Amino acid sequence: MRTRRWVLALLAPALLLVPLPTQAAEPAAPVATPDKVVTLITGDQVVLRGGDRDRVSIVQAAGREQVGFESRRTAEEWTVMPSDVRAAVQSGQLDRRLFDLDLLVRDGYDDAARGDIPVLVTGSTVAAREATTVRALKSGTALSVPKAKAAGFLQQFGVQGIGRQTATGTKIWLDRTLHTSLDHSVPQIGAPAAWQAGYTGKGVTVAVLDSGIDSTHPDLAGQVVAAKNFTADPAADTGGHGTHVASTIAGKGTNGHRGVAPDAKLLDGKVCDDFGYCSESTVLAGVEWAVAQQAKVVNLSLGGPAGDETDPLEQALDRFTREAGTLFVVAAGNNGREVESPGTAASALTVGAIDADEKLADFSAPGPGRGGAIKPDLTAPGVGIVAARAGGSHPEEPVGDRYAKMSGTSMATPHAAGAAALLAQQHAGWKAPELKAALTSTAKANPELTPYQQGSGRVDVARAVGQSVVAATTSVSFGTARWPHADDQPVTRQVTYRNFGSTPVTLDLRAELKAGSSPAPAGALRLSAERLTVAAGGEASVQIVSDTTHAGPDGLYTGRLLATAGAQQVVVPLVVDKEVESYDVAVTTLGADGKPVPAGQAFVSFARLDSWEPFDGRDVTRLPKGKYVLDATVFGPAGQHYRIVQPEFDVRRDAAVVLDVRTAKPVKVSVPRADARGFVSFFGYQRRTATGGEMSTWNLQPLGDQLFLGRLGRPVPNEQFKAFLVSYLGRLAPDGSLAGSPFVYGLVDTRRGQFFDGFRRTIHSDRQLAHVVAQYRGPAGTEDSWRLVGRQPGVDTMPIGAPVTLPHTVHQYLEPRTNWQQAFADETREPRQYKPGTTTTETWTHPTPS
Structure with a gap:
């Protein structure tokens, strides 16, 4: 069964979200895992409690307390985006990756790892008071934005929706982190035949932009003609990746492991740190240096996730290919799913990996490239490659003291770069287009593989140097x-x-x-x-x-x-x-005034039921014939949150869909206490298919009086769709939180077969619910927080919580037939159900410091 979880959440000012584990947990260890804090470019902070991506809270920057947040999560991406920058992201002024929490945490942009946000600004001259210029590049300006000044940076720079407007064409990119992409192989591509013909790479310079090169290794002694360190780490290659790559290109083979072009010379541009991380601006600086040094070929055994747009590094590779004729040989990536950037650059010679039996490596990233382009361009050996080991490195598979065995498209790429060096010696006047065409034209195709797996095929340099005809059209x-x-x-x-x-x-x-x-x-x-x-x-x-x-x-x-x-x-x-049978579905979204909703305020998607593949529903969407979930979220100008869902949208002809938020009805929940106010509402659904597939999604809206829900289409079988609405009410503090509230209501409502059409519920008596007296005890004046979450089958949301000063008592009025899980301080208890009309006392004692 395939399951995908989508999350769409609007997080409010002063909303304290302190999630619990989804199952009962043992009492926490005395030393808890520290929170992971990520400061966004807006200055707002996303807090992952205990480092857990499922336990999230938001802290607004000063002066931004009324800004809402939108969170979207799929299996591939998780973004948390302030509402006032949505338009800037949609228009292309701000890089979406600045709000990609998975990427920011994975690549070390959290606050414990660094105190600044590195950005690249393209399209205009930059003079930002709230940032420090790190590098002025031909491709843009690399800036370091102190996290404490992030909000001011956007205001001063003039991001759409924040401050004045910037010049047309200006874009702020995350200075993202790329990664290095980790004896039979040289003969496998036909290099010995090229050597016999007299082509060994003599007179050709190849730049290796990587983790550095150990030029004291016997196979590389005298091979490096120039070196420059663009990182803050020492110049030595302590990771060993760059040395391995370099010797695959131009190793002299003193102990039998000869490189593809042993007489080529190398430029050592250290652009990756000792852990294999390479900032985009550092790689750009290395690219500009290599071109200035007149490298004929540049090896880039590195990469990172590609976005929808051509990023600054891809733009630079295409520009320098066109202007200088430099051939950039780039790893396709090791994710096994899709080609990474900068391998997505149109001009790059992008290299996938095969093994010694000519089979595609399971990690080798396939195409297509952007716009359906054929990528990778070719393949080369990349499994179990033995090459030079840098002194002081600690490879996972050492081969004696001087060599190491590695696998990856990183290892395949230098085989192709070395092959390009042999051709460049043979044809001194050739530039990137001719070199790329000769290598792709003469590759050996595997009939079992498609062009999106192998491009033209496995590089065959013996054929490349031996024949006179090539195809100038590479694909x-x-x-x-x-x-x-x-x-x-x-x-x-x-x-x-x-x-x-x-x-x-x-x-x-x-x-x-x-x-x-x-x-x-x-x-x-x-x-x-x-x-x-x-x-x-x-x-x-x-x-x-x-x-x-x-x-x-x-x-x-x-x-x-x-x-x-x-x-x-x-x-x-x-x-x-x-194209398979497909149709145009035109989508019009109308606001409360009956006019089309402005860009950046409406999010419409179609999720295909047989694969959960998402399709953007703005304007006209081309959809293959089939059944989909239609899901629309619209934000109104005064904080309104509209959600309209059609559980089954059957595409079998061209269609026009009008999503009119005026058809969505308000959510109204009332309880006996006059001073109770809505704190937060969670709402979403679980969609199942007859074959067992499942998709879950939920939103949250603070202060539920601004929530409107609507439905379209006919119901589906009850077992295939379950909508839910979880409402929490209490006495709100001035900041909108439940801090100090003597009571809290937790209500859970569901609908089968279709989504809500608005909602009204009135609790006339507290005895309709279960009464839990939560007593929090401990040293007087001690501050901590309680947490609470209610779950049912198909109803799985974030817990809520609030700080308390001990001693304190909270009267909880909770939905019966619901699994309620409670926590206080470091103790989390097992979920339990409470019967209606009963009173249960739960006593918590704050741990006494030893």
């Missing part, structure tokens, strides 16, 4: 042919061949195309010619036509165009997306 994507296909127009692409030899070459052309393992029908691809003669020193082109009117199944088709002439073979990977 072909025909894009997406929209369904239905009876009226599809043929799409033509041109593939150009170049002959660098002294005699004409006649190529025999053949195109292959498959849907999975099944060949495409005849006529799916047509060539303008089956034979093509390329003159000596000249070019010739063939037209390749994709016709998706064929009777083959809808879906993705992949293949290759093969050109052969004797021993010469040129391969160009192909991709055709014959």
Whole structure:
């Protein structure tokens, strides 16, 4: 069964959220795990209690007490975003990753790890009073923003919604952290044959931007011609990653482990620290240095998650490829799911990993790249690679004192970089486009793998140095042919061949195309010619036509165009997306005034029931035929929170959907106590499918008088959909918290088969509920906090809490038939149910310090 949990939460000023474990826990150890605090670029803080991502609270920066927060969580991403910067993020002025909690915690941007927020500003000259310039780069300005001054930085810089407006085109990016991407292999790619032909990389300089190079290693002695340390760590390669990469490129092989281009020279740009972390601005600085040093090839065995936009590092690689002709050889990444940045740069030679048996490594990141581009471009050996071990390093798999065995696309990448160095020696005038084309054209394709797994295939440098014809067109994507296909127009692409030899070459052309393992029908691809003669020193082109009117199944088709002439073979990977049955769904969201809701205030999504794949529902959405959950959250100008849900939206034709928040009705909950006010409401649903898939989602809204819920469509079977609303009320303190409240109400309401259509509930007597007298005892004046959460099957939310000064008593009025879990100080008790109309006393004693 596949389960995905989505969380969409609006967190309020002064809202104290102090979550408990989802199951009963033993009393905490005397020394608790410290909280992890992340200060956002707005100056607000996200607190992970005990370092647990499921135990969250928010602390607003001074002067921002009335700003709300939105939290969204999927299996891939968790963002916590203040409401006043949503528009800036949506417009592209602020990098979304500045609010990606998973990334910020994982990569060491929390407050315990550093006291500043590193950013990159592109698009304008920067003079920020609240920040320190770290580096002025051609690609932008790297700044260090002290966390105590973060809110002032945005105000002074003029982020949309905060302060004055900035110049058009200016963007503030997180200076993100990239990671290094971790003997038979050199012969596997044909390097010995290239050596025999006289090509060893002599006269070619390759830059290694990594963790440094141990130039005292016998295999690397005399190989490094220039070095620069861009990090705050010592220049030595204590991690060993960069040395391993460097010797794979240009190791002299004093003990048998020879690099691909043993006579090439190296530039050592240390851009990654001793733990393998590399800030984007540091890598950018290294790239600019390598280009200035006239490196022919730059090896980047590093990467990080790619966003929806082309980031500054990708932009730099594309620009320097175009302006300087430098070839950037980049690791595809080791996540096994999607190509990482900067391997997503269009101009980069992006490298995946195979093993000694030519099988794709399970960690090798596949494509597609952005916009359906074919990535990686090729593969190279990256499993169990033995190469030089840096002195003082401690590899997981040492091979004697001088060598280490490592695996990763990091190890595959230098094989391709070394191969490029051999070609650069052979063709001194070639630049990045020619080098990339020669390597991809001559790669050895694995018929079991698709272009999105292997690009053109495994690098074959013996073939690359031995043949004269290459394809200047490194790959072909025909894009997406929209369904239905009876009226599809043929799409033509041109593939150009170049002959660098002294005699004409006649190529025999053949195109292959498959849907999975099944060949495409005849006529799916047509060539303008089956034979093509390329003159000596000249070019010739063939037209390749994709016709998706064929009777083959809808879906993705992949293949290759093969050109052969004797021993010469040129391969160009192909991709055709014959769209599955799909329809346009136009979405209009109307506010309380009946007018379209401004951008940044409406979030509409369609989640496909058979995969939970999310689709953005703004404007017109193209959706494959099928059934979806339609979910809309809209924020009103005065703090209103609207949620409209359709449990099953059946896409079988073009459709227009109008989401009118005026159809959502208010949530009203009242209790006997006149001084009770709504503290917070949790609301969401659990959606199950007949095949066992499940998705859970919840929101929260403070001060529930601004909450409006609505539903669309017909009900689904009760067992497939359960909506819930959990309401907490109490006597609110001036700051909106429950601090000092003598009572708290916890109510749980559910609906089966469909979402709420507004909600009204009146508790006429406290005896309708269970009465729990929570007594908190301990040394007078001691301060601590209590926590409380109610759960039912399909109802799983964040606990609430409040600080108290001992001694203190809280009268709790709780929903029967609900598992209530309580905690105080460091003690968490097992969940239990309470019967209606009964009174139970729970006594807590604060631990006495030893």
